[in-house]
Every structure is written in C-alpha cells, then in structure tokens.
Amino acid sequence: MPLRRLAVALALVIFTSSAFAKDVYLSITGTVGNFRTDARVFNPSATKDITITASFLPVGNGNNAGVSSTTFTVAKRQQKVLDDVVAAIFNTSGLGAIRLSCPDDFEATARIYAQVATGTLGQFVPGLQPGAALTKGVLLQLKSNAAFRTNIGAVNPTNSTATVTWRLYDKSNALISTGTAMTMPPFAVIGPTNMAGGLFFGVPGGADLNDSWVSFQADQPIFAYSSVIDNATTDPTFIPAVNDSGETIIVQPPTAKVYTVTLRSFSITFSPEPDVKQGDQVTLNIVNQSSDLHGFSVIDPNGNILVPAMTVPGNKAPISKSFTAAAQGSYTYFCTQPSCGTGHDNMFDVFTVGKASENDRPGY
Numbered sequence: 001m002p003l004r005r006l007a008v009a010l011a012l013v014i015f016t017s018s019a020f021a022k023d024v025y026l027s028i029t030g031t032v033g034n035f036r037t038d039a040r041v042f043n044p045s046a047t048k049d050i051t052i053t054a055s056f057l058p059v060g061n062g063n064n065a066g067v068s069s070t071t072f073t074v075a076k077r078q079q080k081v082l083d084d085v086v087a088a089i090f091n092t093s094g095l096g097a098i099r100l101s102c103p104d105d106f107e108a109t110a111r112i113y114a115q116v117a118t119g120t121l122g123q124f125v126p127g128l129q130p131g132a133a134l135t136k137g138v139l140l141q142l143k144s145n146a147a148f149r150t151n152i153g154a155v156n157p158t159n160s161t162a163t164v165t166w167r168l169y170d171k172s173n174a175l176i177s178t179g180t181a182m183t184m185p186p187f188a189v190i191g192p193t194n195m196a197g198g199l200f201f202g203v204p205g206g207a208d209l210n211d212s213w214v215s216f217q218a219d220q221p222i223f224a225y226s227s228v229i230d231n232a233t234t235d236p237t238f239i240p241a242v243n244d245s246g247e248t249i250i251v252q253p254p255t256a257k258v259y260t261v262t263l264r265s266f267s268i269t270f271s272p273e274p275d276v277k278q279g280d281q282v283t284l285n286i287v288n289q290s291s292d293l294h295g296f297s298v299i300d301p302n303g304n305i306l307v308p309a310m311t312v313p314g315n316k317a318p319i320s321k322s323f324t325a326a327a328q329g330s331y332t333y334f335c336t337q338p339s340c341g342t343g344h345d346n347m348f349d350v351f352t353v354g355k356a357s358e359n360d361r362p363g364y
C-alpha cells in the first residue's frame, strides 16, 4: 500500500473509533423542595443508538471526583425526555450539576422550575462542553436591589483544584468588592448563592447594584452562571458567563500616607521611604534636627505648589502639612532658606507618584 493511502486509512480508523468522546455539563439541576429539573438529550445520529454515561455532582463545593455513574441509551434521531432527571436517572435528590459523557455525539439541555399549582417556566440551562469553560469571564446584566436578587453558581469540570477570584462592579463600573479567593476541588459544584449574601461578596451599604456585573479569574477553566430573580413574581433568568478577553484593571482606593520629613545640615530625609500612589492623601510632619534655620516646600509635577515655602526653626516640634497627590510623576521638595549654609544645594530631591491602577497578573 502506498504510504499516503496507508496514512489516510489510519486516520479514518482513528476518527471513526475511539477518538471522539464528548462531555457535556448541565451546571444546575435538582430535585429539592418544590424544584424539579427536566432534561432532554438528543442523538443526532441517523444510524446508531448511543449510550450516555451520567454522573450527578452534588452542590456544596466538595470533591466530586469519586461520584458513581449510571448509563442510559438514546435511540437514533430521538430526543430523550428525562423529566425530573435527578430522581429518575440518579434515584436521588438535592441540587447539583450533571455530567454526561458519550463516545458519540449528542446534545443536552435542562430546565429547572418550581412545581407549584400554577407552574413556573423556570430557567433553561444549556449543556456545555469543557472547551466552553472559562478562566476569565464576566456575568452581565445583574440586579440586586429591593425588586431583584442575583444568585451565582459555578462548576469545576476539571480533575484539578481551581482557585477563583470574583469581583463585583456597580452600576458606574466601580469595583465594589473583591471576593475572597475561592477554592473549588475537582468536579466541585457551588450551588446558586445570593451574590450579596457573603459567600461571594460583602456588599457595602448604599452600593447601586441595579445593572451591576461580576468578573472572575480562575487558574482552571470553570463554568459560571448567574440567575437573576424577580422577588415579586420569582421570574428567573439564567445568564451564562461570557469570555473576558481583556485585562482586569484594579483601581486602588486612595489611602492616607504619613511621613516624617527630617531636615538636617545638609539633607532632607523621608521616613518611611515615600510610596505614594495617585490620589493618596499625604501628610508630612516636618522637623528640623539642626540648630540652623531651614525651610521647606513641595511642588507637584505640573508646577503646582503643594506646600508653600515655610521656615522650619531648629529643634522645635514637627510642623504638619497635608496635600492630595493628584498627579502622577515627580514631586520636588527642597529647602527654601538659601542662607542656611554651604550645603544648601544638597537639600533638594524628588519622590515619584505612581499610577493608582495596577493590572492583574496571572497566578495571583
């Protein structure tokens, strides 16, 4: 057989036998209280009945690597109806994700709803393959106020521990809260949890979370979703995470910085070393530890006088001056008493004020 034909034949063998295997996750399903979940599984093949291996991954953020599995078949070109799937297929109850695996192609969806007299439509949950899991994503169009609440849930579809950091942004796109880094064991599932309830975020009073959004970063790809619920009607909306291809920008809140500035003949020293970010409120306690008369002044990078020229008599109590470091760049400070001595020209230096924003680095 010519080499090329052999290669084609080998490729066909690999393609048609064990090479294809599909995993699909339904991020939230359950049989709990009056909540039920109906699932549907579709077999697109016109020629072959397929066998699906199914595992129920309970919520609780525990290691689900060892859960048992069961199987069911789907006949060719059929949509299999799996009403109350958690009880029907797994003979159990509670909330969890469902993992479906098959050597052949298939599709799956679910609907989780409340079983009440009038019935509810509930939420449709897409079946997602692990390739759709995200290490950086955003949850958009969230609401948390008197009329609506927002739940967040997540699934780790990997056999590794995932560490996830969540960030909440308000209506004005300001960072409201950075959640504590969350550890998700292999195949762990976090059930839908009120985002303003503490597990995800401590939300400051007065935050406007009408049209809020959440970003997350994880060291393993995860499935995340939010569920926005109308508190009056209980109408829910399922919002899967979408990819975040950009860099997270963290705006640090301004902080108060206090330094002791010591004038000597002939030097000016800061204690501690200046570490000022744009927007910081800076207080300088200026003291002259010599018997000579010195002076002091600070000018910002744009030439604005932040501390006007002042005299600082020797061996007296410190004099306090405060300013806001509004501009980035070099701030100049110097002695304003040319008659203080021959070393006067040495009493001159700068400190640098950096950006308040710092980009996230991977592996934080």
Ligand SMILES: [Cu+2]
Pocket: 293, 294, 295, 335, 336, 337, 338, 340, 341, 344, 347
């Ligand atoms: Cu001087």
